[in-house]
Amino acid sequence: MKALSQFVLASSLVLSQFSFANTDTTALQQAVQSPTRSEANKARDQYRNPVETLHFFGVTPQSTVVEISPGGGWYTEILAPLLAKEGKYYAAHFPANSTSEYATRNLKAFKEKLASNEVYKNVVVTEFSPLPDQQVAPANSADVVLTFRNLHNWYMQKGEQGTLDAFKSFYAALKPGGVLGVVEHRLPEDKKSADWLKSGYFPQSLAVELAQKAGFVLEQSSDINANPKDTADHPGGVWTLPPTLSQKEQDKDKYLAIGESDRMTLKFRKPAAQ
Template sequence: MKALTPFVVLSTLLFSAAPAVAATANEAAIQAAVNHPVRSAANKARDVHRHPVETLSFFEVTPKSTVVEVSPGGGWYTEILAPLLKAEGKYYAAHQPADSTSEYAKKSLAAYQAKLAADPVFSSVTVTGFAADKAYEIAPAGSADVVVTFRNLHNWYMQKGEESLLTAYKSFYAALKPGGVLGVVEHRLPEAKAAGDWTKSGYMPQSLAVKVALQAGFVLEGTSEVNANPKDTADHPEGVWTLPPVLALKEKDKAKYQAIGESDRMTLKFRKPKA
């Protein structure tokens, strides 16, 4: 066997180390965004349950990514993604449709827009519309490196079941570049409970979340237990809203549910095929 020259050995070592160095740099950038002063104290307090650095790293988000967050709600992840992507990336927030007739949707969108207007760090955020009742262009077709959504699948499923989920996934698929990542975090229903009446509990079987994504054309590339909580049995009186941060039962058994913590969550990474 021909001996490798020192140059070849060094080049091989440098090449193999490059992805690890890049991953470390990306994690550091995400951590800096997590530490950004724009974040509220209440949102920071939930980092222990939501693991933003690990979650965004798993979804391959970098400071240069074009990211679409679907249904950002009050903007928990907006406070991280906006500063992370402001300089070199792009952040689309696919919120409620601007033409929605729902009073809830109107108020939610107005509150989110007011949040964006309150601090210059949000000045580069582009707000688009999304709902699971029909196809929406959440970002220019084929433009996104990553599409993410956090704890929203159950809301869409409550509309028209699997039909709503498939409509949503197809919108995500259209926005992504070939090879792009779809990251999904959702309250996880144990598969053993899937035969029961779970549809309004806020939880969802992981098998169903995966099944519909595959129907939309995605490939399941990986799963993570970073947002798992083995203390959560997913059978609470007011569904997932029994747990923090909502605590739907108010003071009743409050200590019990605070001890459980936030819900057990699936963390799924899909990819849009390159071909």
């Protein structure tokens, strides 16, 4: 009986420590408040909810994280200081040998950003494109792979197979038990008409289907980044809304009042080794 009591006590302590580690967001809040973040990026926190989003995906200062297609570095400004001391951050950007002028220009700007401040010195730049066998990080090395508003781009470029290839690359990079975090503009299921792809929105059911085909298990979904004001039927697609505001001054106040897009937030897991 004494041994059983000790086991229960020990189990309770482990559980309480696990709970504390998963509810404490102090480090995330400090990273979001980093003085190296741009004011323009901070202004989007109300729509992108970085503390809640990273917490939902289980990112901690000790995590090895891969961000797919980091663009101009919105999340880099948060992840780099967060992971600088105890974690590791891979930024899987455009391939260096890309023939796209857009890709070349954006990769150059991203590298210049990394060189501009000491806080980015530990960022490891890797490559990603929606093709088979892309190594975004060493195999079985990452705790978390993150992708923000990218699925529609891959689907437009390479269709269903390209998007599936992307998910397979993430699966290969993750440790058994690792997490794939997906945030994407959400297309209502009743709006899957023939031209839905041009809208920049993506069906949640298709995102789940392709991730599962790659071997992932959907563990949880969240409305952290939901926006019920977004009807997803704008004249210029998702780019009608801020921050792009593709319609310029036409109905600008209307779209500013809606805010940024309604987004799915999906947490997948690579099954742990048996």
